[in-house]
Amino acid sequence: MAALPILPFGDRNPEIDPEAYVSPQATIVGDVEIGARANIWPGVVIRGDHASVRIGESTCIQDSTVIHAHSEDNPAIIGNHTVIGTASVIHGVYIGDTASIGEGCVIFDGATLGEGVMLAPGSIVPSNVVIPPRSLNSGAPAAQIRELSRDEVEQQTVRAETIAQVFQKLRRWQSL
Secondary structure, eight states, X not given: OOOOOEEOBTTBOOEEOTTOEEOTTOEEEEEEEEOTTOEEOTTOEEEEEEEEEEEOTTOEEOTTOEXXXXXXXXXXXXXXXOEEOTTOEEESOEEOTXXXXXXXXXXXXXXXXXXXXXXXXXXXXXXXXXXXXXXXEEETTEEEEEEOOHHHHHHHHHHHHHHHHHHXXXXXXXXX
16 A cells, blocks of 8 residues: 555654554545544545644545644534535634535635534535534525534434545545
8 A cells, every 4th residue: 555645744643543544545634533434535634733733533625625733723623423514625713523514615714513513515614603513504605594403413424434434445445
């Protein structure tokens, strides 16, 4: 398997759990922590150059997503069992556990997305906006459409775990 582009920035080095999957085509820089069974897909860039980035367990960061933080006041923290859709851009935000961020979303500095939030594809969350837990949100700027049921939030957890299991198999196959 090819060497991964996992790079220090100053005295900050990425810490990746041995059970995580990181695509050889992803780039991880600086003060980044990636939890167990998380999966980082091709083309993803995660930069902990100006502030820390924390990605939880069984969290899925899909193709061509960019995650970074501009200042120590707004680190990027993404919870457990969260799915970040393809080509999303995440700037110094807090995203709670079991969230589902649709493809092509942009979330700006200081935003907070509660546990179980679902953000429709293409949505934009402005700086410092707080999105309540267990809510479906859409638009530019994102606005709440409705509350999510417990079953809908549980399905988000199941989806994240299913994706994590697929990438655990891929990781094992690549090591053969």
